[in-house]
Amino acid sequence: MLQDAQTMKILLPKSLPLSALRNRFxxxxxxxxxxxxxxxxxxxxxxxxxxxxxxxxxxxxxxS
Structure with a gap:
């Protein structure tokens, strides 16, 4: 579970806010x-x- 979150952080661009990352996750x-x-x-x-x-x-x- 934690590894998935870390991979998604790597995949998403840095300009996105944390709420967008959390919503997508x-x-x-x-x-x-x-x-x-x-x-x-x-x-x-x-x-x-x-x-x-x-x-x-x-x-x-x-x-029957």
């Missing part, structure tokens, strides 16, 4: 969080569907 961080949340949601949905089908196969006779 936070915007990039929020995109990363959104991507991680989407990946987690896909994994959890897939696992839930897998659990549901295995539950149906195992206990389908009892339910």
């Amino acid at each position: 936070l915007r990039r961080e929020s995109l990363v969080h959104i991507r991680n949340a989407t990946v987690n949601l896909v994994i959890l949905t897939t696992y839930f569907l897998y659990w549901l089908t295995s539950f149906n196969v195992t206990y389908g006779r009892l339910v």
Whole structure:
């Protein structure tokens, strides 16, 4: 995390104020969080569907 901030400081020109650097860094961080949340949601949905089908196969006779 700290290394990312240092690299962005190197990449950005010196004339930009600190708030612009912070805004750009936070915007990039929020995109990363959104991507991680989407990946987690896909994994959890897939696992839930897998659990549901295995539950149906195992206990389908009892339910129906």
